[in-house]
Amino acid sequence: MVDLRVEIVPGLVLKNPVLSASGTFGYGREYASYFDVAKLGAVITKGLSLKPKIGNPGVRITETACGMLNAIGLENIGIDSFLANELPVLQNLGADVIVNIFGNNQNDYAAIAAKLDQVEGIRALEINISCPNVKAGGIQFGTDPESAARLVAAVRKATTLPLITKLSPNVTDITAVARAVADAGSDALSLINTLLGLAIDLENKRPVLGNVTGGLSGPAIKPVALRMVYQVVQAVSIPVIGIGGIASAEDALEFLMVGAAAIEIGTANFINPQIGIEIVEGIRDYLDQRKYLKITDFIGCLQS
Amino acid sequence: MVDLRVEIVPGLVLKNPVLSASGTFGYGREYASYFDVAKLGAVITKGLSLKPKIGNPGVRITETACGMLNAIGLENIGIDSFLANELPVLQNLGADVIVNIFGNNQNDYAAIAAKLDQVEGIRALEINISCPNVKAGGIQFGTDPESAARLVAAVRKATTLPLITKLSPNVTDITAVARAVADAGSDALSLINTLLGLAIDLENKRPVLGNVTGGLSGPAIKPVALRMVYQVVQAVSIPVIGIGGIASAEDALEFLMVGAAAIEIGTANFINPQIGIEIVEGIRDYLDQRKYLKITDFIGCLQS
């Protein structure tokens, strides 16, 4: 049987490359009724901030063609409550945990990273510098290579945990941001976060979402995500985690073929809560049938 | 009955705001078997260059979730053949013609604009500075405000025709490019061109498209297009033409509500060759039912 293990960072070996995308997996426990979440490569938590955050008012989600817009606004229970009430549950479930973090400013990011530094049971941090739905929470860092690099350098200093920086697709040249944060000490990159979009409520003459704009996710964005992963893999030498519209093992394999070291499943979790484990198994079957011994032989096998 | 006329530029009044998007309407004549193309606000031609262009080799189109990728590569018959063989046909059909142009460099753009300057029967030029599928053809101009402005200024000098500059969505801040080309003398803007995307052929381990990447169009991109039109309308004082995923009168009305002075229909033409006229009629019915006397009362009526 094919060996699905992937090494994201020296020392951070995941049992397989299938992770849950932040904000689409709650804090993990809800999925435990559907499958053994310990079987995922890792569970990435909803984005966490130093203090609890209540998120955006009004309508927060709306469906678009093969996609959805969300403007949750990074609602979360705050890092303290997470550590007290959620992390232990995840650990009991046997999950490998990656914590997604964000802050209002550089100090916040550094503070939360420092706080998590020595916490037992956290495998890595994913730094969200790309949420389009709140002024804080990243987008202003994520679209400018220099600010992004400064932020990552600050977080780098605050923790010894492996750092995955999550990039925004709402940029002219994602490779510039990618290189900048790689140089600033990020151990890996994950991309893409959502594309900024708008939906209109024609009858009521107003934006559907309370926040006006929202983040576009789902199958609709897969071609853009694949393209960006393809570009970034060529631009940096650190591992890249692919995200965007993945809804089947084939989708996941496409990202891996392009060179992603792992992938995250987002919106598809909402439609089928078991999709995570189905994709793990689908990847295994696909590679077994084709007699791969290790998944790392498949990763990046795109011919050009 | 509601008055559907819109003034795009002083002097350029179109009978209604429904235009065909470049590259999805051929040179117009193919559609004449399906409806009276003179009933469109205008026909925008396939992108034309000084010399004929043969386009990209290999697979040129592929479907994605609620969208499609194309890498046609700006294949066209060249401006001379267009003027000799196609423009007369369009004029016979009674169509209002807007010519979409591109070049390899600034001089090309200026030369083709100059050539069309005094041609009878051309209502305006749409300058494509945003095709993602060829190195020439715009994308390098379209993503940098300064190059875009220089290009537009050069074209501006070469012609007295109204100029519509077509913007790329593959940028961090589309309002920066919009402002730059407005300042450089563009009379109007159209957006969005396609998003750069990639599709993978898993079995053959290679990109589906001969050109590797392609431009994403269709309903999938509508939320991004609406957001960008919304942003640009607020950023500039020249008219904005909305494009991206429009497939129904409701879609078109959403762009108009956000403030677009007109809209272009692209990919939807492929699925239903009569969609253009159906959208004109759908808009008319919608506004008539709501007792609008002129469409300009509806344009920009979004509440915030």
Place this chain on the structure above:
Amino acid sequence: MYLFTGKILRNRQLTSDIRHLRISAPADFCQQSAPGQFIMLSCNDGLFDPLLKRPFGILNRGENWFEVVIKEVGKGSLQLGEMKEGAIVSGHGPLGNGYPEINSDLNKDDLTPLILVAGGMGIASIASCLLFSLKSSIKAGSRVLLYGAANLDELLLLDEMKESAPDIRIETITDDGSSGRQGWVTELLETELQQYPEALVFACGPEPMLINVQQVLRKVSARGYLSLENRMACGFGVCLGCVQDVTGIDDDGTVESAKVCTQGPVFPADKVVF
């Protein structure tokens, strides 16, 4: 919670745009479903338009089937509503917390009077109380359904409810007076509460109606539960798309946000902050 595929066993047209579907389901799912709970449904496996599953109240259930009423308002409900017998749907449920269990022992004298209030499609949720739990526990007079709709045609499932709960009193009211009085269902509620001030109220309907119900209940300090229908992406508590401001879930009176899908859709009426 179960993920399953079921078959359309029956598709009955109630009005031009409302369908009553019976769908096959695993016995465990059926057994565990309670009135006021809902199910997420889709019927286009492998295609992404529509993308998300859609929430519908579980109207009724038997040993190996359940029923929903679907009003066709957009592409998802249209696709589901037009399914033919034999077609396959994907279901995920039962989800959420339904109405609280109430004393249904007819031998007890202190049977709490119950007022069910439905507006429009809210009947899908409210009728579930009559179709699969209160069946035999209605004491004449003490239990009533107040049902408002646009017009006579839009009053749904009356026969089914009467058959299932013969002793229920049903009062209707319509926007156009084509059945019952012309007016709002909350007018009926006020009258009813004058007679039974100690009654428990279950209400489901459009938000303006629920706001009204809440005000009426507050005025007379009556107890009640409201079933909400916020937009949902996941239906099981992981997207935070469906949140509603509520007070005092932790009983300290401060406003916090609750997930309608897992903490609701049925909430104590006095806790909901509209």
Place this chain on the structure above:
Amino acid sequence: MYLFTGKILRNRQLTSDIRHLRISAPADFCQQSAPGQFIMLSCNDGLFDPLLKRPFGILNRGENWFEVVIKEVGKGSLQLGEMKEGAIVSGHGPLGNGYPEINSDLNKDDLTPLILVAGGMGIASIASCLLFSLKSSIKAGSRVLLYGAANLDELLLLDEMKESAPDIRIETITDDGSSGRQGWVTELLETELQQYPEALVFACGPEPMLINVQQVLRKVSARGYLSLENRMACGFGVCLGCVQDVTGIDDDGTVESAKVCTQGPVFPADKVVF
């Protein structure tokens, strides 16, 4: 060219993944359809996945219906293939240029021998010649269908073709030898051309087969036509997605690109540049 909606009149399963559909259509569409032309089909009006219509050869037609054979290879063909009787499809056609008209006057002695060559699903296009044009113009011996497929099961429509054109000679060949010889259909073509070097050849099938047919034709300087199946977005000449390199459409021998949808799908074999 017509845009119309039709109803599935019949859906017959030919193999585990191949369906034979009869669909209602306007009389004008049926009348104007010629062998080798195609139609763009979709069946999910108002939804965008699948997005584009899909091209299929017009296999046969009557007064108010036409037929297609659909191999289920992806989401579009799967959705179309699974449609039940009574379901509605949108059609756009007839599109493209079919096979050239050939002398079909049986009384003439100089009837050109015709060799039809089909590989796999290429039969959908080739069979149209037998099902709705050559019906009664087959002279024993002079007209033959060479038909290659993966195996016996994948040899489609044999009965229909024999019934419609009883005098056609049919030679089959399969990848596994389960019907006819084991081998490639182009082997049969070589043999046949030795006997009828002046024959006209119509061929449709996967690209490798067509490349082979072209080589065989070149070798013996025989005349023929190839029907191509490039990917199409529009099907009527406006997207430039389907182009194929060809020589000498303008007869000057230079390579240019032709739109398969409007200038094809049937091209003179010697003009196609693979």
